[in-house]
Amino acid sequence: MTRRYVMEFERPLVELETKLEELRRIDFAQNPELVSEVEELAAELERLHEETYSHLSPWEKVQVSRHPDRPKTQDYLETIFTDVIELHGDRAYGDDEAIVAALATIGGMRTVVLGHRKGKNTRENIKRNFGMVHPEGFRKAIRAMRLAERFGLPIVTFIDTPGAYPGIEAEERGQAWAIAEALAVLSGVRVPVVCVGIGEGGSGGALAIGFGDRLIMLENAYYSVISPEACASILHKDAGKAADMADCLALTAADLVELGIADEVVAEPLGGAHRDTGVVMSAVRERVLEALGTLAASEPDAIAERRYERLRRIGVIAGDLG
Amino acid sequence: MSISDWFKARESRRYTVLDGDAPARAEVPDGVWTKCSACKKIVYDGQLAENVRVCPHCGHHFALCAAERIDLLVDPETFAEFDAGISSADPLGFVGAKPYTESLGTAREQCGLSEAVVCGRAEIASHPVVIAVMDFRFIGASMGSAVGEKIARAFETAVAERRAVVLVTSSGGARMQEGMLSLMQMAKTAAAARRLAEERLPYVSVLANPTMGGVTASFAVLADVIFAEPGALVGFAGPRVIEQTIKQHLPKGFQSAEYLLEHGMVDDVVPRGQLTARVGLVLDYLAAGERA
Ligand SMILES: [Zn+2]
Numbered sequence: 001m002t003r004r005y006v007m008e009f010e011r012p013l014v015e016l017e018t019k020l021e022e023l024r025r026i027d028f029a030q031n032p033e034l035v036s037e038v039e040e041l042a043a044e045l046e047r048l049h050e051e052t053y054s055h056l057s058p059w060e061k062v063q064v065s066r067h068p069d070r071p072k073t074q075d076y077l078e079t080i081f082t083d084v085i086e087l088h089g090d091r092a093y094g095d096d097e098a099i100v101a102a103l104a105t106i107g108g109m110r111t112v113v114l115g116h117r118k119g120k121n122t123r124e125n126i127k128r129n130f131g132m133v134h135p136e137g138f139r140k141a142i143r144a145m146r147l148a149e150r151f152g153l154p155i156v157t158f159i160d161t162p163g164a165y166p167g168i169e170a171e172e173r174g175q176a177w178a179i180a181e182a183l184a185v186l187s188g189v190r191v192p193v194v195c196v197g198i199g200e201g202g203s204g205g206a207l208a209i210g211f212g213d214r215l216i217m218l219e220n221a222y223y224s225v226i227s228p229e230a231c232a233s234i235l236h237k238d239a240g241k242a243a244d245m246a247d248c249l250a251l252t253a254a255d256l257v258e259l260g261i262a263d264e265v266v267a268e269p270l271g272g273a274h275r276d277t278g279v280v281m282s283a284v285r286e287r288v289l290e291a292l293g294t295l296a297a298s299e300p301d302a303i304a305e306r307r308y309e310r311l312r313r314i315g316v317i318a319g320d321l322g
Numbered sequence: 323m324s325i326s327d328w329f330k331a332r333e334s335r336r337y338t339v340l341d342g343d344a345p346a347r348a349e350v351p352d353g354v355w356t357k358c359s360a361c362k363k364i365v366y367d368g369q370l371a372e373n374v375r376v377c378p379h380c381g382h383h384f385a386l387c388a389a390e391r392i393d394l395l396v397d398p399e400t401f402a403e404f405d406a407g408i409s410s411a412d413p414l415g416f417v418g419a420k421p422y423t424e425s426l427g428t429a430r431e432q433c434g435l436s437e438a439v440v441c442g443r444a445e446i447a448s449h450p451v452v453i454a455v456m457d458f459r460f461i462g463a464s465m466g467s468a469v470g471e472k473i474a475r476a477f478e479t480a481v482a483e484r485r486a487v488v489l490v491t492s493s494g495g496a497r498m499q500e501g502m503l504s505l506m507q508m509a510k511t512a513a514a515a516r517r518l519a520e521e522r523l524p525y526v527s528v529l530a531n532p533t534m535g536g537v538t539a540s541f542a543v544l545a546d547v548i549f550a551e552p553g554a555l556v557g558f559a560g561p562r563v564i565e566q567t568i569k570q571h572l573p574k575g576f577q578s579a580e581y582l583l584e585h586g587m588v589d590d591v592v593p594r595g596q597l598t599a600r601v602g603l604v605l606d607y608l609a610a611g612e613r614a
Binding site: 164165166167168170171172173174175176177179180181183184185186187188203204207211223224225226230231234235236245248249250251255256259261307308311312314315316317318319320321322 | 404405406407408409410411413414416417418419436466467468470471474496497498500501502503504505506507508509510512513515516517519520535536538539540541542543544556557558559560563564567568570572573576577585586587
């Protein structure tokens with residue numbers, strides 16, 4: 001059996017799989033009585049497999065969203081877009097590889113693509129800081145947003161970050177300032193903005209490129225004000241309560257639709273997007289094209305106005321509203 | 323107590339304001355004197371009140387509640403609160419260490435406020451403004467749906483009535499008890515601030531101790547002119563989170579107002595005693611177009 005990444009909740013499954021494999025090496029000619037036992041175990045495994053993956057808890061979904069083999073922004077960019085021209089740098093400090101900005105074409109439509117960029121392996125992840133963005137990354141994104149607006153190109157974003165990087169230099173260069181400006185610019189660009197939550201949606205770092213006229217969420221992607229672990233450390237002084245907090249935070253794709261924040265959920269193959277990336281790619285392509293097609297008919301001013309109204313509606317308040 | 327009651331009662335009122343860096347502990351043990359949390363010296367309450375709650379020994383800025391802050395900044399008898407009735411719901415039925423509804427109830431009772439920000443019309447140096455002040459005592463002045471709504475309405479009111487906006491922030495960031503609804507308030511308030519800017523109406527923000535997370539990373543720093551109070555802690559990620567991530571101790575003064583000034587993030591660090599005049603003067607410059 002090849003070594004693979006095992007998520008916490010998959011352990012019972014993997015144990016059973018290993019046991020079954022050992023049993024299958026038995027010489028059944030000499031132990032015919034074991035045949036039915038093996039068959040039973042195989043059936044049990046199939047049942048457990050189905051049961052585990054078809055009812056993932058919010059915390060289990062968070063784990064799936066972080067799976068190292070899960071398709072990344074780069075995969076979408078290379079698979080469903082063509083004629084890609086990457087735009088590097090913020091013109092002030094540097095080029096942050098934790099975020100990608102590119103001119104890219106999807107289904108014949110010219111667009112500007114923005115995405116958090118996690119790596120596929122440790123080496124790539126170190127270069128890309130595990131998708132945790134510094135201010136220069138957000139400023140590169142802002143530059144691309146303005147470019148998109150000037151030339152009437154719709155914006156497609158891919159959300160996949162644990163969060164903006166919490167570090168000394170990030171603070172020194174104005175992490176909050178960069179995110180705030182990205183929010184202000186993105187809220188007002190007079191071109192369609194379609195966002196796709198493909199993995200992790202970690203707080204302000206995700207939001208900086210993570211809202212627009214349409215939010216499409218993959219079934220196991222999450223989007224949250226704070227990571228379940230950090231929330232547990234703050235409220236319970238115990239990161240072990242992360243699963244409980246994941247239940248409370250309403251961070252799953254389905255929760256977001258219910259809260260009026262996301263518009264639709266793209267179903268994933270049983271076990272997660274990494275089990276069949278081809279299916280996921282073509283589903284995302286279809287949804288993005290549908291959204292772009294719908295939005296393309298709107299006047300630039302009307303698009304920005306409708307986005308503002310959309311944002312204004314989000315929230316639940318009480319009391320005397322005046 | 324409503325804000326107007328507070329103004330009526332302020333003459334006889336004894337301050338019992340909590341310090342930002344020790345929100346659970348009252349700074350006034352017996353109402354006559356206070357021990358400064360920075361220099362540990364004794365400060366008499368009368369002295370402190372006269373000195374806009376700045377320690378006369380070391381210059382430490384004690385926290386102000388929203389009413390005190392408004393009183394300090396606006397022209398006398400010009401403040402009229404709006405949207406005072408907007409408060410938070412508990413959309414997620416959130417239960418952390420304790421239920422969110424309980425935290426809300428306690429905060430309302432202790433602060434006499436319906437939410438963590440107080441908004442109103444006023445004049446500053448005779449300029450018509452919308453002023454919004456966050457009150458850190460109210461669940462760390464974190465931003466949930468109600469705070470986001472009130473801030474957005476503050477900007478919208480200013481646009482509708484062609485007023486400048488003056489905002490005093492202090493906040494722990496987004497209110498996690500409202501989950502994604504809180505995060506989205508960052509986009510909402512940033513969008514509203516952008517609309518004010520497009521209308522070429524002035525926006526001055528004052529960053530008070532502490533201003534962190536989702537409040538810093540949205541409307542707080544989108545102002546035309548940004549002032550910070552001396553010693554205020556201002557940033558995106560909290561110091562403890564950063565220390566845990568980088569596994570190093572942070573340099574002294576990291577994320578302080580003075581540090582931000584040095585790194586080009588704020589226009590100036592302004593001692594509280596000079597704040598009112600300074601904000602007024604900025605409005606003299608930026609609101610010139612509105613005088614016509
Ligand atoms: Zn002192």
